[in-house]
Amino acid sequence: MSSAQAFLEIKGLKKEYVSGNPILKGIDITITEPGIIAIIGPSGTGKSTLLRCINRLIEPTAGQIMFDQADLCDARGGELRKLRRHVGMVFQEYNLVERLSVIENVLTGRLGYMSAWRAWRRNFSQQDINTAFELLDAVGLSAHATQRADSLSGGQRQRVGIARAVMQDPRILLADEPTSSLDPKTAVEIMELLERFAQEKNIPALVNIHDVTLARRFAKRMIGMAGGKVVYDGSPEGISDAHLKLIYGGESWLA
Amino acid sequence: MAGVDSVTPAPAARPNPFARNWFVTVIWLLLAGYLVYSINALGLSWERISTGMGYAGNLLDKMFPPNFSRWELLLGGLVESLEIAVIASFVGIVVSLFLGLFAARNLMSGWISSPVRALIALCRTFHPVIIAILFVKSVGFGALAGILTLVVASIGFIAKLFAEAIEEISLKQVEAIRATGASFVSVVLFAVMPQVFSRFLGFSTYQLDSNLRNSTMVGIVGAGGLGGTLFSAFQRFDYDFVAAILIVIIALIMFGEFISNLVRRIFK
Structure with a gap:
């Protein structure tokens, strides 16, 4: 992908769950660079909604999301699924299929490339199976490949979640609060993993995150949201206490 | 002390x-x-x-000892009952899988789920004996009527349980599989089925058990199986043969119980 070509271009994105009560009030974000891009903002300001609009788990009310030379907002049926498979998503609560094994969970990342008939017969290509084991190795869980997903710890589950997203051969990664359910040390490890895959694949990773310090440490660019709007978009160094006050409100927590 | 007691005013009566x-x-x-x-x-x-x-007491006297001399007739009826139960369970479970999925309100819109739920409720409305009579009248005497009866009974029971099991799944897992770009069928295969499979298996073995029981009953109204043999033995006052049939039915049910326990243990 050439540097002039944007990975993702969001134009005037709006979302109203209840008519007349918008949660996203016109978001414009253009992403041209790979690496971690942190989205910070208070709970309920629409960060999760924004990410879920990008892969259309939630239907946007208005706006455009240009991705891979197509408007994701217009895509329907098979076309939407083809675009979606290039968007890898990592979830706050991992969302692994608990009764499937770890390696099976990683392989589900390929379902977007398979017909239902092949999926029914569990007919994954040898190449997919090899890739899945390599990814599992890369996240350090080879020893757990055949264990059931619900037997893993939180940090391990999130590693599987990341492996599943990378398995999709994504052109962008979305991570919705990937570290919020984890302890501080594991949270850093998960961020390192996201950074590593973003670098290896040369793709952007859009990460919703509560922890401003952690965001500053890993992000190349930070987007601050408040009240359904982007109120800061720039380098992590450029974000000041005044910006944080604008984003989160109040100041006692800044001390 | 007595004086103090007499001074204390009598307490107001509290309600019991x-x-x-x-x-x-x-x-x-x-x-x-x-x-x-x-x-x-x-x-x-x-x-x-x-x-x-x-x-x-008279009847019991005539029933003993049980008479197994017409064992060929008995075995024929038993085999037919078993076949009715197995075929009806298989067809009923496969149909229920689809109906249960279409009836699940968390995956389907109301336009689809409401009519399917109504169909399932209709299957549950009548007792199998009534359904058996209807089928004997419409498709004629014999095993086909019995199979159709038990298929309807199976749908009425397990399609509803399947739908309820699907409605209780975690949608987070479904969301994650949808996000990979998987088609609806793949989402069902990889996010819904793993969550409900063991419960489906439990319901299915229970239904097989229940169909074995009912397959000995449908014959009484002419829908094939051991029930028919039992009914004609009653009518001819062959009470010793009746006893033999009842013993065989008990053995059949216990065998069914054994099989379903085995299946449940294997897939625990």
Whole structure:
């Protein structure tokens, strides 16, 4: 992908769950660079909604999301699924299929490339199976490949979640609060993993995150949201206490 | 001390927390009255019961020893019952898988789920005996009527349970598989089925068990199987043969119980 070509271009994105009560009030974000891009903002300001609009788990009310030379907002049926498979998503609560094994969970990342008939017969290509084991190795869980997903710890589950997203051969990664359910040390490890895959694949990773310090440490660019709007978009160094006050409100927590 | 006691004013009477609730008492009395009335209306008396018990003793006398001399007839009926139960369970479970999925309100819109739920409810409305009579009248005597009866009974029961199991799944897992770009069928295969499979298996073995039981009944109204043999033995007063059939039915049910326990243990 050439540097002039944007990975993702969001134009005037709006979302109203209840008519007349918008949660996203016109978001414009253009992403041209790979690496971690942190989205910070208070709970309920629409960060999760924004990410879920990008892969259309939630239907946007208005706006455009240009991705891979197509408007994701217009895509329907098979076309939407083809675009979606290039968007890898990592979830706050991992969302692994608990009764499937770890390696099976990683392989589900390929379902977007398979017909239902092949999926029914569990007919994954040898190449997919090899890739899945390599990814599992890369996240350090080879020893757990055949264990059931619900037997893993939180940090391990999130590693599987990341492996599943990378398995999709994504052109962008979305991570919705990937570290919020984890302890501080594991949270850093998960961020390192996201950074590593973003670098290896040369793709952007859009990460919703509560922890401003952690965001500053890993992000190349930070987007601050408040009240359904982007109120800061720039380098992590450029974000000041005044910006944080604008984003989160109040100041006692800044001390 | 006595003086002090006499000075203390008598405490005001507090209400008894266990006071009689007259409304409930009247309802109990009405219930008891209806019971007595019903017994009189049906002409039940000690005399009637004791003569009845006498006949029962007679019957038991004639039933023993059980007569297995016509074992070919018995075996034929047994095999037919088993076949009816297995075929009906298989067809009923496969159809219920789809109906259960379409009836699940968390995956389907109301336009689809409501009519499917109505269809399932309709299958549950009638007792299998009534359905069996309807099928005997419409497709004729024999095993086909019995199979159709048990298919309908199976759908009425497990399609509803399947739908309820699907409605209780975690949608987070479904969301994650949808996000990979998987088609709806793949989402069902990889996010829904793993969550409900073991429960489906439990419901299915229970239904097989129940179909084995019912397959010995549908024959009584002419829908094939051991029930038909039992009914004609009754009509010809071959009570020793009746006893033999009843023993075989008990063995069949216990065998079914054994199989379903085995399956449940394997897939725990």
